[in-house]
Amino acid sequence: MKIRTVIVDDEPWARKRIATLLGTDPEFELVRTCSNGDEAIEAIATLAPQVVFLDVQMSGLDGFDVIEAIGVAAMPIVVFATAHQEYALRAFDAQALDYLIKPFDEDRFRRALDRVRKELQRPAEAQAGLQSVMHAVRPERKKFLQRVVVTSAGRLVFLKTAEIDWLEASGNYVTLHVGRETYLLRETLTAFDEKLDPEQFVRLHRSAIVNVERIRQLLPWSRGEQIAVLRDGTQFTIGRAFRPRLAALMSNAVTD
Numbered sequence: 001m002k003i004r005t006v007i008v009d010d011e012p013w014a015r016k017r018i019a020t021l022l023g024t025d026p027e028f029e030l031v032r033t034c035s036n037g038d039e040a041i042e043a044i045a046t047l048a049p050q051v052v053f054l055d056v057q058m059s060g061l062d063g064f065d066v067i068e069a070i071g072v073a074a075m076p077i078v079v080f081a082t083a084h085q086e087y088a089l090r091a092f093d094a095q096a097l098d099y100l101i102k103p104f105d106e107d108r109f110r111r112a113l114d115r116v117r118k119e120l121q122r123p124a125e126a127q128a129g130l131q132s133v134m135h136a137v138r139p140e141r142k143k144f145l146q147r148v149v150v151t152s153a154g155r156l157v158f159l160k161t162a163e164i165d166w167l168e169a170s171g172n173y174v175t176l177h178v179g180r181e182t183y184l185l186r187e188t189l190t191a192f193d194e195k196l197d198p199e200q201f202v203r204l205h206r207s208a209i210v211n212v213e214r215i216r217q218l219l220p221w222s223r224g225e226q227i228a229v230l231r232d233g234t235q236f237t238i239g240r241a242f243r244p245r246l247a248a249l250m251s252n253a254v255t256d
Helices: 013-021 037-047 063-070 085-093 106-120 123-137 189-193 240-255
Strands: 003-008 028-034 051-055 075-084 099-101 146-150 155-160 164-169 173-178 179-187 199-205 207-213 213-218 228-232 235-237
Touching: 003 013, 003 037, 003 106, 003 228, 013 106, 013 189, 028 037, 028 173, 037 063, 037 146, 037 155, 063 123, 063 146, 075 106, 075 123, 075 146, 106 123, 146 179, 146 213, 164 189, 199 235, 199 240
Parallel strands: 003 028, 003 051, 051 075, 075 099
Antiparallel strands: 146 155, 164 173, 164 207, 173 179, 199 207, 213 228, 228 235
């Protein structure tokens, strides 16, 4: 079986260089080249490559944005490529899989392929190394989910979490409500909640999480209950245990 490989770089000459060198090794199969982060996310999600040569700095989504969107656990083996030595130093310190400094020669590229072969035999270590890289290059950022990839009618849909109006528990699935559209994601609501920015999303009861920006008003109800009304008219009874968190968020919004 050949090693399925994706190349991601916004510079045509770099994509061509990697593809040419990769073509000299019969163990590797190039399944796609990508010129930006959005294409990379789609390719990794749909083609399930074993290796990705990933440019660090690209216009739009950069290489680290791609990893955050896919998730470290779902990423293939990564060989970073960059023209900036500063990224390489931090990555090597964090025990990154490998780092190609542009421009690189054939000998350096072959050493990278040799290391890929070794890492494919120990994926857990490769994953731990990638996690270390992410902590090293973005230590100041809490890794809340910024994008989510869902399927709809046989196609991939890329959503920004800020576009989600509310989320609903559906057994072991989560239903995402985005305007008039709904999307099903195979994950529990509790697990998904841990990935969301708590300053942006709030749980109203056991089965629903709401984007705070979509709340239009809060209304009193009988027996001391409270109702949250979204901009589209959707209403939720707020669970007693979740009221303090909602009150704090709404208070901060008023203050800001």
